[in-house]
Amino acid sequence: MNGALYCPYCYHRFTARQIMFRCTGRPGPTGRRCESRTDPLLAAHTGDTAPRPPAFEADGRKGSARCECQVETTVRICPFCHSQLPTHFGAADSRLIALVGAKESGKTVFMTVLLHELRNRLGESFGLAVMGADDYTRNQFPADYEDRLYTERQLHESTRTAAGTREGRRPLVFSMTLNRRRAFNRSTIDRSLFSFFDTAGEDLRSADSVERNARYLAAADGIILLLDPLQMRGARPLAEPGTPLPEPGGARDDPAGVLSRVTDLLHDAGRTRRGGRIRKPIAVVFSKLDALDGTLPEDSALLRDSPRDAVYDEADGRAVHEEIRALLDKWQGGGMDLLLEQNFERHRLFGVSALGSNPVRDENDVQRVSEYGVLPRRIQDPFLWLLSEFGTISRRDSPRRAAPDNTAAKRRL
Incomplete structure (x- = not known):
């Protein structure tokens, strides 16, 4: 170590x-x-x-x-918080991934569905074994996150702000092992720790609150920044009829403003030289994309499932990136791509749907999963891209042809 x-x-x-x-x-x-x-x-x-x-x-x-x-x-x-450190801490690659986003961008649902996929279908495809690294994670994630969404079919309440809680929120820490093939048909076990901290959107509304509540951003090896396109003026009128729209939050909750504040914090924390760019990778993820399916062409990369091979498909990822980049102009967020290009050495745009369709409200005004159940689309893309940037999984750079899977489009008919 x-x-x-x-x-x-x-x-x-x-x-x-x-x-x-x-x-x-x-x-x-x-x-x-x-x-x-x-x-x-x-x-x-x-x-x-x-x-x-x-x-x-x-x-x-x-x-x-x-x-x-x-x-x-x-x-x-830990010498600072006295939390018991996970097995293999220091010996394993302790990858810290920060999950941040604007208010009502769906961070908790995104995190729950992503981890559920990693622990089940996706883990089997990639040969990943994902488990809680401590008793808190092993107990809380199934009970408070998975069961609530998948069994009770109920959406999570908004994340509480760090300033408004009596104690700090605890991250979910997972241990991930990957059996990797080496030369001469030998294999080794790669172990990594992944720490997910779900910050409240309100914690990113001002420079002061970002500074108080986002120390983990500076420590993170990679960032997943979740943004809600329905907070953008150009995208709101394009949503499917019946889509629950977030309350307009003004400039404080505008995705471009959130991206700017996170960028400033990372520059300050990394003491980036003048004219330099931030080295840690950032995945900028636009959530709830199912609400905008009707605006996408039938052959859209955003309408098909992610490749299921045990590598990150660079050609597929680039196609999604370019499509989101073009949509930003329609959503009145064209300057965001330029901001990323000028400030980050490694960035990638993503579009995901954690649920697959709009949630519904029951007779008690509680938001629940629709009758279709949880049908995520491209939820794993940002995480797999970060893994490929870390060198944890391989990357395929060759072009790949894939027939579009227009499941979402068919479901609308």
Whole structure:
């Protein structure tokens, strides 16, 4: 473990030597047992007030340490928030992906469907094994995210702002393993950690709130920026009849404004040289695209499913990028592509639909999944592109012909 590390829970930077340990709480050789108490640092960052054995400093480069009670422990914790670090932390590629977006852009639904796909159909196609890296993720994601959307068929409530919560929101941290073929028919297991933090749209409404609530952006290896085209003046009139439109938020919620503020923050955090561009990749994703299906040609790349081969298809991705780029002019967001080109070394435009069709409201005015169920389209594209940028999965650059799958168009008829 060499160089700087970032905690996947609080996103502070530290070295391997600074990693701390927590006592196991078991009796030592003399019968002494360390007393368990609430860890104030852990409680402040996560709201976890459960009594725990004490934390102590030792050389974090080693896999274990001995507490003053003489009990040996392998429980490693972050020196800033005292969260227990996942297995293989430091040894695995700790890829931190920040998910940000404007108010009502559908970030929580997007994250839930993406992770569901990674843990099921997509994981099988790519040979990915995705699992929660800690007890919180293993318990909360199925109960509060997957079951709510897929079993109860109910959409999630708006994410609370960090400023309006008693404790900071906790990210979902997943461990991903990939069996990769090497030379001479050998294979190795690549392990990565992915940390998803769902920030509220209101946290991106002003420069001050971005600065207070988005430290994780600076620590992230890649950014997924989710934007709602229905917040754009040119796109709103084009939506399918009956589409629930977000409340107009003015300049604060305009996708171009959100992109500009995120760009400024990343420049400041990375101390980009004058005239330089941001090096970390950003996937700019336009959500709820099913509401605009009627405006797309029948052979649109946005209407067909993503390629299902175990590589990122560059030709397909470029076709989607160019199509979104052309749509930005129609949506009155033409300057966004120029902003990305001038400020980021690596960027890509995407169009996705997490649900596949408009949600409906029941008799209690609760938003629910439509009768068709959850039918995502191109939901994995941004994540796979980032994986290819990291070198985690391979990229196919050769042109590829694919017959359009106009499932969405057929469903409208």
